[in-house]
Structures are given as structure tokens and as C-alpha cells.
Amino acid sequence: MTRPVGLLLLLLMHGTSYAQKASGTEPQKSPALIKTIDSLNQLIENTYVGAPHEARAMAEHALLLSEKVKYDEGTGCAFLNLGHVYWSQSYYPISLFYFNSALIYLPQNKPLILAHCYSSIGRAYTDLQNYGKALKNLEIAARFAGHDSKMLAEVYNERSFVYAKLKQFDKGIANAKLAMQLSRTVNDQPAICILYSRLANAYRLKGQYQQAIAYSDTALHMSYLVNNKRLRAISFIERATIYNLLNQYDKAIELAQKGAALSDSIGVMDGISSAYKTMTYSFEQKHDMVQSLAYQKKYTQALDSLNATNKRKNTELIQSYFELNSRLNAIAAVEQKAKEYSAKIHLQKVIIITLIITLLIVILALSVTYYHYKQKRILSNRMRKQHKALLIQKDLIEEQSANLAGVNSLKDKLLAVIGHDLRTPLANLHSILRLYHTGVLTEAEVQSLMKEIEPVVQGAELTLSNLLEWAGSQIKGINHELSAIDIYRIGLELGGIFSYLFQQKNIRFDNLALPGTCVQADERHIKVVLSNLISNAIKFTGDNGVVTLQSAVDSNMLVISIADTGNGIPAEKLDKLFSLNTKYSATGTSGETGNGIGLFLCKELIEFNGGRLWVNSEVNKGTTFSFSLPLVTD
Secondary structure, eight states: OHHHHHHHHHHHHHHHHHHHHHTOSOOOOOHHHHHHHHHHHHHHHHHTTTOHHHHHHHHHHHHHHHHHTTOHHHHHHHHHHHHHHHHHTTOHHHHHHHHHHHHHHSOTTOHHHHHHHHHHHHHHHHHTTOHHHHHHHHHHHHHHHTTOHHHHHHHHHHHHHHHHHTTOHHHHHHHHHHHHHHHHHTTOHHHHHHHHHHHHHHHHHHTOHHHHHHHHHHHHHHHHHTTOHHHHHHHHHHHHHHHHHTTOHHHHHHHHHHHHHHHHHHTOHHHHHHHHHHHHHHHHHTTOHHHHHHHHHHHHHHHHHHHHHHHHHHHHHHHHHHHHHHHHHHHHHHHHHHHHHHHHHHHHHHHHHHHHHHHHHHHHHHHHHHHHHHHHHHHHHHHHHHHHHHHHHHHHHHHHHHHHHHHHHHHHHHHHHIIIIIHHHHHHHHHHHHHHHTTSSOHHHHHHHHHHHHHHHHHHHHHHHHHHHHHHHHHHOOOOOEEEEEHHHHHHHHHHHTHHHHHHTTOEEEEEOOTTOEEEEEHHHHHHHHHHHHHHHHHTOOTTOEEEEEEEEETTEEEEEEEEOSOOOOGGGGGGTTOSTTOOOOOOTTSOOOOSHHHHHHHHHHHHTTOOEEEEEETTTEEEEEEEEEBOOO
């Protein structure tokens, strides 16, 4: 296999050099693309022993990207990873080609990567039973590793395998234990797992089977933790070999079958052939010559398949590289055409700039002639602008006049409300006090009258509060202080405030709001809204009626409702409820009056807090005012 590999190496190096020279210029390297290539190569390094087929596809992609941007380190690492993939599947000559290709590209200022590459070459020569070259390359790897514990551990690890193959078991065990000590200092679990397998192999060859089994058990257990399927398959086969030596042939057959199945699933040809060889021996010792001959045949077929695959892979490798060079040459041709197009575009830009300068000179000459005409146009435009400005001022004056009329109307409305809705309860209070002071009324009569007038005073107080809140919002804007509000808690508070009015009409107040469900709003605004809605419900609900506060979650909103069993509102009047200009007012069940500003204020405050207000009503059955507010988010 050595000569075909050497020839293949020369062919591929020639193809790669041609592709590099054809590009002409060094392409610009994108930091993001370089980072992507490095990440991809690192991912392949971590996954090739568990998923070699996927790792090979990723390595080929990384190689193409690296060659495209002439990123030598990425190309070298991609070759190194391809070598690892083919090594993991027992195609050692092909893996050697890739490792040697990697050395051409790997940077000399990164000795640890070079050490890893030489260590991999040493391992491939070990598997090819060329132990002299294996030790020579491992010596080079040790020089590049310097004092790096992890890299030195890898070198000692591979040396232990070489010495085991040379039957120098004590040296092999000493190197494996030294590698184990270094790997533990850097907590390199995958390396530690491999070292347990090395020690198991060495102790088996040395004839110390119990120690070999103990190390093999540990390696097998750790192979699951680090997802090293190749090592797991080898550990199964190693255990089977030990059991053959201990004359426990059934156990050996069981473990060899597991190793063969796992090797076949990830394409490890050495594992498949070793498992068949082990089972051939097991059945032969059990005097089951039929099975022994069957597995001997499978073993021979596996060796033939490996040789045939190596030949096929060599052919595929050449074809793959010619295809890669063809693609890279095509890229280089595109880059050359782009360069030519760039030169043409530059020439076109020069011509365009020249034409623009010429055009500017012509325009400058014409502008002198055009100057007087332009001045005339400017004066004409100024006159038109002045006329337009006068028209705008006229429209503005008319708009301000309309606004002033609206403000004046609003003033008259406020004065009327204050004069009607506030003067009456104050006059009643004044009359009661005067009669009390003159001795006309007794204290008992005063207390009775006070109880009767209290709802009127509370209504006047609510009216005054609404007027102040609304007037303030019109003049200063609405103040907004968001907090988490529990509607159930506010319902309890308002139930206490309106308890006397509920008692006067024998109205039952049901607080069915969801406890602990909070909305995000201004608490003062929500209290104003609920106070107005509960006051209206009391006003239009007769004796023995029911007023209900309830809430329900709707998506990310909480819908709050105040329902009563009162008079209801005619359908044609519903549209007038929330407007100051077309307000709807009606007399309560006990003669209470209103001014209509409360509902308008409620609508304005709810919308300002991110919700909406609506009403459903049926005459003689009751009315339900509902509004939505956003729920508190975590």
C-alpha cells in the first residue's frame, strides 16, 4: 500500500498547488468565516470516534471553505480530521496520506497542533506495524509538545501502544501510567478512557488476566461517558479475547458479537475482522467446527473487504481531489473575471466623472444666463409663499376661534354642573343647620335628615371628584403611575365605602373578582372608575337589588364587570353614554340625578391605562359595564 499512497500524495499536492496558484491573489479572510471553520474543525475533533460518517462530511465541508479563502490553518486541521476519520475506520494508509497533507498547511507557530498531527502519524504507523517510524514520529511529537501536560499525555499514550505491540510490556505499562497521571492533571476524560484500554491490552499480553479485566471494565464504562464508540467496540473484543484465554468461550462469543455489531455500525473494519477472528477461535475451542468455519469465512471476507475498500478509497480520493481542484479553479476563474469587471467598472467610473465635470461646467455657464430669470421666479415664489402663509394663519385663527368656542361651551357646562349638582346639597345642608341652630329641629330630626341627605352629599362629592379629575386631565394631562392592582382588594375597600348606600336600598353587593389576580394600571384611576360604576349601579338599582363585581382572565387581559339588576338603558341611548356633547342622563330609582361626566371620565381613564370600556344593557333587567386591563406580567 505504500507506493500507491506516495503516488497519490504527489498527485494531490500538485493539484492543490495548482489550485492555489490559479487564484492569483490572496482572498480577503472574513473573521466570521474563520471562526466558523475553527468551530467546525473543533466539532469534528470531538465527534469522529462516535459518528465517523458525519464527521467526514463536516471535514470535507471545512476543507472546501478553508481552501476557498486560503485559510491554511483551517485546511491543515481539516486534513488532520479527515485522517482521524479514516483512521477510526481502520483505513490506515489513507489516514497517513491525510496526516502528511495536514503538515503542509499547519502553521509552524502552533506547536501543539503539530504535536497532535505527528502523534496521529505515529499511531497510524503503529497500526500498520511499522514501529520504527511510529516511535520516530512520536519523538517529534514530544519535542513539539514541550511542557504541555495534555499533549505529552497523548504522546506517552501512543508510545505505550507501540511498546505493547513490541512485547515490551513493562515499558508499555510505565508509559500508560505516566500518560494517565498527566491526563488526570488536566482532567482529560477521553484520554483517560483510552489509557484504561491500553493497560487492559498490556496486562492481557503479559498474562495478568484479572488486572486486564479490571482495566477493560473501566474503559468500557468510561466509553459511554465520553461517547467513544470505537473504543467501546475494541473493549468488547478485548474482553472476549481475555475470556478465550480463560477458557470462558460463551462469554467470549457474546462480547465478540457485541463488538462486531458496534464496529459494523460505525464502519471500524479492524474491529469487525478482530471480532470474527476471536469468535472463530471460540467456536473452534468449543469443537463447533461449523460455526468456527463460518466465522473464519467472515474473517477472510472482512480482510478482503478491507483491502478492496482501501483500493476503492484510493480511487475515490483521487477523484474527490480532482473534483475539488476543478471547483477551486472555477472559483479562481470567477475571481479573475470579477477582477476584470472591476477594472472595467473603474474605467467607466472615470469616464462618468469626466462627463459629470463637463456637465457641471456647462451648467455653470448656463446658470449665469439663467440667473436673472431665476431671480424673477424667486420673487414670484416668495409672493406665493406669503399668500399661502396668510391663508394658513387665517385657517389657524378660525381653528383657534372654534377651540375657544368649545372651551367656552365646556366652561358653561362645568359652571352649570357646579351650579346645579353641587349647590343643591350644599343648600340643603345649610337649611338643616340653620333650622337646627334656631331650635326648629331637634337633634334626632337632624340625624334623620342627615341620613337622608348623605347619599346626595356623596353623589355631589363624587361629581366634584370627577370634575376635578377630568378638568386636571384636560389642563395638565393625565398623571400615570403604574402598579400591580388587585381588583378583589379594591372591591372590598369600595364595598365598605358604599355600605351605607347599599343598606339604604337594601342592595346586596357581591364581590366575585378573582383574588390575587393583578392588573398593571394606575390605582387612583381604577378607584375613580370603579367608584363611578358602583355609584351608577346603586343609583339605578331598586330596593332588594344586586350589584356584582366580577373579573375573568381573557388572554393577557383581565375583564372587570360591574353588573346590576336595575332599570337598564334603552338601546338607542347606549351610544350617548360616553360623550360630553351628547350625554345621556336619567333619574335614579330614588330620584338621584347625574351630569354624565362620570362615564366619559371612566372611558378616558381606562383607555389611558391600556384597556377599553363597553356596556351591555337590557331594559328592566339590568346593566353591565365592563372594562379590560392588561394583566401583570412576571
